[in-house]
Amino acid sequence: MSDQTHMHVEHDLAPGEEEQHSVGERILGYVVGLGLALLLTATSFFIAGTNLVWQPSIPVALIVLAIAQMGVHLVFFLHITTGPDNTNNVLALAFGLLIVFLVVGGTVWIMAHLNQNMPPMDQFIRMHS
């Protein structure tokens, strides 16, 4: 249905679909992305085992690096941009993040509260002995 794909008013790209870039530009984009991803991965491994930084800050640093890693993947490999041709992709990403936040956050909260109405375990054992 070739005529169908050309008839939209607002032209909108699917993830992975490229605009009219030359091959060289596209390869450059992927190489930069790969370089950044490797750099972030290497930094994570380095930080985890080093004494150079204050120890309690290591988990925070790892989380920051992980989020940066996700960003690199989204921008260079999945081609999520802020351009007007990308509205659907950005909205899909936002919806996905919202649902993951609700389900994971909700689950952690619920599971942490499950035993709230139970007496502490030692008290429980004393009661029944």
Added chain:
Amino acid sequence: MLGKLDWSAIPFDQPIPLIAGGVVLAGILAVLIWVVVKGHLPYLWHEWITSVDHKRIGAMYILLASVMLLRGGSDAIMMRIQQAIAYQSQGYLPPEHYNQIFSAHGTIMIFFVAMPFVIGLMNLVVPLQLGVRDVAFPTLNSVGFWLTATGALLVNLSLVIGEFARTGWLAFPPLSELSYSPGVGVDYYAWSLQISGVGTLVAGINLVTTVLKLRTKGMNYLRMPMFCWTTLASNLLIVAAFPILTATLAMLLLDRYLGFHFFTNEAGGNVMMFMNLIWAWGHPEVYILVLPAFGIYSEVVSTFSSKPLFGYRSMVLATMAICIISFMVWLHHFFTMGAGPDVNAIFGIASMIIAVPTGVKIYNWLFTMYGGRIRFATPMLWSVGFMVTFIIGGLTGVLVAVPPADFMLHNSMFLVAHFHNVIIGGVLFAAFAGFEYWFPKAFGFRLDERWGKVGFWFTFVGFWVTFMPLYIVGMLGMTRRMQHYDVAEWRPWMLVAAFGMLLLTIGVLAQITQVVVSVRNRDALRDRTGDPWDGRSLEWATSSPPPVFNFAFYPDVRGEDAYWALKQHAKEQQLGDHPGPEYQDIEMPRNSPTGFVCAFFATVMGFALIWHIWWMVILGGVGAFATFVVFAWRDHDEYVIPAAEVERIDRINIEERRSLVSMAGAV
């Protein structure tokens, strides 16, 4: 060689499933022999089984749902009879059989009746309403349908080979774990849902893409018919929620097959995590079903009131609000699990809030009817019946959203009455309304109104007589899933409910009669114009049944209620001489057996997994994978309908319409 499978899997000592299975098998064989002898097999293969036409696939979804409705309904009849006679006695169903029946009833009604019915209607109607020629991924669509059928087949296979789960429709652990359910019942349950779940996810992705990416000229978001909006919301929920179900069941299967401890009592497993995860899918699932239902009512109420939908934008807003909030309420299914007041209060309040957009919708339908010229055809009867019924179900829902009240009513018959109230009164009534409403579009002739009304009234009254007593016995302390009981106060209500079930059965029989009678009188009931109800959206702008390409030209949409505007325009112009449009070649996707073959191998694989026949698992897996590799390497995936053929088909439709408009002009 055959894993756990041997002759003991056939329940020779239990006459009920054996006879039922035998009758069904004989029926299937008879149909198959008839098809082969009459020479319909090539037609069936080329026109239906391998079809990638969204209208055909939609019709097959609805057929599957209707057949499974009979199966799930039979389970319901058996349960009502059992509870009517099992007062101070064992009734006629032994406990292990009764437990399988209520588990199968719930599983079938949700996954293989409500889901395929709703998805079938969306498939059939949404591309037509959007004014396009097909869905985004036609072959994937066919794969989705056939995988759903695989799931249904496996569930029914459990009737005669082995057993079904005895755990309730969500298979809560630890009961569903290997130590308490060592048989194949839970495996039948889990694998059929895993396979049909893939089908549902695929359908969801397909429909989301269709609504977002394929719309005709001028059909921007705020001109889409309401049903397209609810389809979008519902399928967004499918895409977001079904992976949770798949992951949860996968963990349960890992527990059962490979000795993991996700949900076991011992070795650090956490049973509560299963409840949490399954309801994180389960509550959105409720809205996956009911949102398209709301869309159907919107279309029907607006058409039969001859008015645009009241508050269209507030309806869109309410739909999308429900879409998001439905992911914030799942804990209300397990208030009693032990969470503290903070958690219970927040989720209780969220559950009450979600009733607000639903209420907005009810008012919108009422105001749509207000001042309209209402025609009480059968689809409209179902819609008005829904409004009356659903309000009661919604109010009892708000009641059990209050945690202290829920502590009293949890797991009681009150709850059973509540969710049947919303699922039958909401989803099933909508399925029937949509069936009556769009049947002429799909098959080219209307359904018999008289039998339709008989069916409606018996179902409507039958529903009330069956389920209001269940509210009452719930208040009297009866818990759900009881195989027998000794409390005298419950007995009369159980008898009333059984009588209601009789009325419901008559309702179903009346609807079957309706279809048979209508097929016989199809010439008298023929819909020649493509617009039998004086419709407002684009599906009525093409002939009934629509040609395979739906529209010879993409309609140009200038506002809401696209087709209504076109008709007004045509009348004002005293029907125009079409300025002889240039017909063009149309490319359509080729039919493909991919879906059917994939599902065949998926069935083999599912069956083998259930019975631990490992060589067959590999065979099925490799076969399914090979099928899609073959499909991916195809050379020709489209064929061309020449312009002359398009013109010939379209001229017939134009002539019919011309006579309609000139007649209307004369009046």
